[in-house]
Amino acid sequence: MRIALILLALSLSTGADAATINVTTTDDTIAADGQCSLREAITAANTDAAFNGCPAGSGVDQILLAAEDYRLEITGAGEDANASGDLDIRSSLEILGAGADLTRIRGDREDRVLDVGGAGTIATVAGALIRNGAGTLGAGILVAxxxxxxxxxxxxxxxxxxxxxxxxxxxxxxxxxxLTVVDSTFHANDAGTGGGIWTGGAGSTTLRNVTFDSNTSLASGAALSLNAAATLNNLTLSLNLSDNDFNGTGDGALEVNAPVQISNSIVAGNVDFSIIVAGPVNNDCAVGPAGTLTSAGYNLFGVLGNACVLSAAQPGDQGGTPGAPLDPRLQPFDIYGGTVEVFLPMASSPAVEAGSPAASGNPGACEPADARGVLRPQGARCDIGAAELDDLVYRDGFDPPLP
Known part of the structure; x- marks a missing residue:
């Protein structure tokens, strides 16, 4: 139902001259066979011309995917005309799947999956799982x-x-x-820096209701390396691993080298493997000389201190110390309804009913619903993090059953 509402909202926002392109085969083909592959659909949208079995694009086109696996199998990294390797998006469009649990776009482990470029290109990808991408800059997706x-x-x-x-x-x-990411999850991605997301340049980033789990980095920013301005609200970063080559160089699930504002977010339970060689340990975050991590309130950090410095800390912020980390008490990473995996807080979690009391739409407020579409708040106040505990039966101190 939630994905259907997303598709409806996106369709209403699309201009009347936009085309709808239905992908009719899961094969990665460029052939006059009467079928419309995902690669061919993107070319039709890029060129505003019919291409093999796909109708002509026009305006901000909608490319519709079924509940299927779409595997990229035409090899050839480094090519930018959408003929091989990654899918090159060079015109504003929307790629709309049936849900991240149903629609899967798989790379070939030789090139990234999506390359978003071209002056003024505005792309939307909704309701899909993207995996098996590779590359030096942006293994899953590159945004120019x-x-x-x-x-x-x-x-x-x-x-x-x-x-x-x-x-x-x-x-x-x-x-x-x-870059804007909402209601999404990054799991088990790996990079030298920024295992989940790396940002740079003059752009800006907004993340809302996003979960980062088991992402890794050789150096810093196992989940996030932010080198351009960013706004973060209702995030959960846990079990991400930095400095995974154990050489003492690398810090934190969250690396900040630019002005970043954070609110209603959990950054806890991450690991900095610098501890193996007795280097400086910053498990949860590291703020560089060019960065500021400013609180807009109601955050939960497992460890504050060393390089993890929270500016303008608010009364609603919670944080442990290097000697006494704060346990966020999260249930295992899993699907608890919805289409993306999350960390649901235990009933005894310090994140429960500890989010902003501000009404939705006001500065610093929690998102009106969580990453699964569960409305906030479920109790007296919203919960910190990407997922809201919605099993009210267990809010008396007993934890819900594990999945």
Whole structure:
């Protein structure tokens, strides 16, 4: 139902001259066979011309995917005309799947999955899982400096930059442009820096209701390496691993090298493997000389201190110390309804009913619904993090059963 509402909202926002392109085959083909592949659909949208079995694009086209696996099998990394390797998006469009649990776009582990470029290109990807991408910059998705991407209700998993290259960045996404991610999950992506997301350039990033689990980095930013301005609300970062080559160089699930504002978010339970060689340990976050991590209130950090410095801390912020980390008490990473995996808080979690009391739409407020579409608040106040505990039966101190 939620994905259907997303598709309806996106369709209403699309201009009347836009085309709808239905992908009719899961094969990665360029052939006059009467079928419309995902690659061919993107070319039709890029060129505003009919291409093999796909109708002509027109305006901000909608490309519709079924509940299927779409595997990229035409090899040839480094090509930018959408003829091989990754899917090259060069015109504003929307790729709409049936849900991240149903629609899967798989790379070939030789090139990234999506390359969003072209002056003024505005792309939306909704309701899809993106996996098995590879590349030095943006293994899953690359967003160029002159482009924008909205990722809604998606999962990025199993994407990895060049192994052993500490300079390779953005396992899930590398963005030099404008990036917005909502109601999505990054799981088990890997990079030299920024295992989940790496940002840079003059663009900006907005993340809302996003979960980062088991992402890894050789250096810093196992989940997020933010090198351009960003706004973060209702995030959960847990069990991400930095400095995974154990050489003492690398810090934190969250690396901040730009002005970043954070609110209603959990950054806890992450691991910095610098501890193996007795280097400086910053498990949860590291703020560089060019960065500021400013609180807009109601955050939960497992460890504050060392390089993890929260500016303008608010009364609603919670944080442990290097000697006494704060346990967020999260249930296992899983699907608890909805289409993306999350960390649901236990009833005894310090995140429960500890989010902002501000009404939805006001500065610093929680998102009106969580990453699964569960309305906030379920109790007296919203919960910190990407997922709202919605099993009210167990809010008396007994934890819900594990999945």
């Amino acid at each position: 400096a002159d482009s924008s991407l909205l990722l809604d209700g998606c999962v990025l998993t199993g994407n990895a930059t060049s192994k052993g290259d500490s300079g390779a960045a953005g396992g899930g996404i590398a963005s030099l442009g404008m």
